[in-house]
Amino acid sequence: MWINKGLCKLCLIYSRVKDLINFGKEDEIPNMLRKLAEITEDYHSRTLSFVEAFEYVKKIVGVPDPYYKLKLELKAIGRSLVTEVERYLSSVNWDMREALRISAAANILDTSVLGFEPKDLREAIWDKPAIEESINIPRDSTIYLVLDNAGEAEIDMLLAKTLKMHGYRVVIAVRRNSYEIDVTRDDIDREFEILETPSSISPIMYLDGGFIIAKGIANAEAYIEFGKQPSIHLLRAKCDVIANLFNVKKNSILIVSGDTIKNKFRQYNGL
Structure with missing residues (x-):
């Protein structure tokens, strides 16, 4: 499932080619482009396509x-x-x-999102949300905090x-194997x-059961495809697709429910 079939695939190409450039593997770009052609033909899932392509980066880099x-x-x-x-949180009685606002604001780090405009984390964490939904966090559920990028995870x-x-009851949920700059257990x-x-x-x-608080675009897009339980998403609109989806400026901070994200996706794609 792609939010925007054209621009999201362009982001995939940009991201993985940029990875190779970052690691001095420019000679492998033709092979990567061939691999990306296969992936986008074989997978109708944005999540699986990005993951499979990064696995290929790991194979090339070794x-x-x-x-x-x-x-x-x-x-x-x-x-x-x-x-x-x-x-600061102590001064506001751990409100x-x-x-939630500071955690969402910290979602400013990334390596290769198409059109991403970085900002210093020290300044970014005090930015205020453009959209902030009031969402009840149930006390009788396990809270799964799904982390995103290194650096911001310290704030999370x-x-x-x-x-x-x-x-x-809070459980930190992370991927076992590396993906971009996302944190793992180690x-x-x-x-x-x-x-x-x-x-x-x-x-x-x-994840099955409980209540999810998820960081970042990739986890939000995964929720559109696979999310089953209620959730809050803390992210910045780092790309034009997400900014247009929510009608906000790029890099705006969003605190929204999983239902809102799924509804926005349906509206955007006329479903």
Whole structure:
């Protein structure tokens, strides 16, 4: 399922070719383009197409986690902000709405989204949402916090801490295998219950029951395809497709329900 069959496939091509350039594998671009042609013919799923294409990047580069060093650098940046954010959340009595806003605002890091305009994380975390739905987080459900990119995940752990302080059972959900700069279990060193889902596909595909709080575009798009339980999505509209979907400026912060995301997809595609 593609939100926009043309632009999302263009993003796939841009992303994976950019990966090869990042790792000095420009000579492999023709092979990658042939592989992407196969993938887009074989898969009708945006999620599976992006994952399969990144698996091919790993095969070419010859390492299981190509962005490992970059993730360490991003983690250090995120950790440098933890004390400041923690101090702020303490000053507002660990208000859950504020924790959700900051976590959503932190979704500013990425490697290769088509048209992405980066912004310094130190400034970005204080930006305010363009769309902020009021969504009840049920107290009788396990809360699955589905993480996204390294760096911002350090801020997301403060959201997990906030939820825990309010009496929620929080489980951190991550992919077992590497995908772009997304965190895996090895990237997390805090005291939380962790659920490691198979392969490098979004954990959204495997979760059943509970309530989901998911970070980023990839997890939101996976929810359109595979999401079964109620959810909140914390993300920035990093690309033109998502910005147009929600009628906001690019890089705007969104705090929206899974139902809203699915309804927007249906409206956008006339379904």
